[in-house]
Amino acid sequence: HIPGKVTIAEYLFQKGANSNARTLAPKELPHRQAYLARRVPGNATPIDLLDYALPIDTVMQALLDTNASRSSMLAADFFENGTQLLKMKLYDPALVEFNKCLKREPEFAEAYYYRGMAKQKLSMTESAIIDFRQAVEFRSFYPEAWFEAGKTRLDLENFPEAEINLTKALSQGYRTPEVHYLIGISKVRQGRYEEGCQDFQTAKELNHPN
Numbered sequence: 001h002i003p004g005k006v007t008i009a010e011y012l013f014q015k016g017a018n019s020n021a022r023t024l025a026p027k028e029l030p031h032r033q034a035y036l037a038r039r040v041p042g043n044a045t046p047i048d049l050l051d052y053a054l055p056i057d058t059v060m061q062a063l064l065d066t067n068a069s070r071s072s073m074l075a076a077d078f079f080e081n082g083t084q085l086l087k088m089k090l091y092d093p094a095l096v097e098f099n100k101c102l103k104r105e106p107e108f109a110e111a112y113y114y115r116g117m118a119k120q121k122l123s124m125t126e127s128a129i130i131d132f133r134q135a136v137e138f139r140s141f142y143p144e145a146w147f148e149a150g151k152t153r154l155d156l157e158n159f160p161e162a163e164i165n166l167t168k169a170l171s172q173g174y175r176t177p178e179v180h181y182l183i184g185i186s187k188v189r190q191g192r193y194e195e196g197c198q199d200f201q202t203a204k205e206l207n208h209p210n
Helices: 005-014 046-052 056-066 075-087 091-104 109-121 125-138 143-155 159-171 177-188 193-205
Strands: none
Touching (some): 075 109, 109 125, 109 143, 125 143, 177 193
């Protein structure tokens, strides 16, 4: 749930993303970058605004404007904001939103997972692993979190733990070429070459690019 969805649409109309936008020339619009815009539905969310050719700073301002009453927001509201910012590759503000989400609901598994993803992008590797482990603590069946934990441990050259986490992801149905390939790397780096080659072969059969 995102408060003020109608307000977002009204905000866009003020910026030139109106029902006449398709017929007006760019120079005739109040905001030149809105010239590709179509009529904005009343249930538009901030991430939807990128589809209307508006710049990220305008999207961010709309997000802030429509969340003015932040004291009354629920954990789910901050979580939604965080995931939208993550999609926009705005990792620092996404991290802030996930922190606020978890302050309100400390056992929100998905918030730990996505905060871990944001931390990965910010090179906060050790802290990201802690978040992925927190995610699986509160939701034991979470193959994506096990996979990301394993991949991050592999980056840190902690090969035994990487193998354990990646194998856990595999056991929960995360049967992708990449997980087999990374398990193979973790085994080879531990000196178990024959086992690692078997995983590489499985990855190849599943069309892994390497």
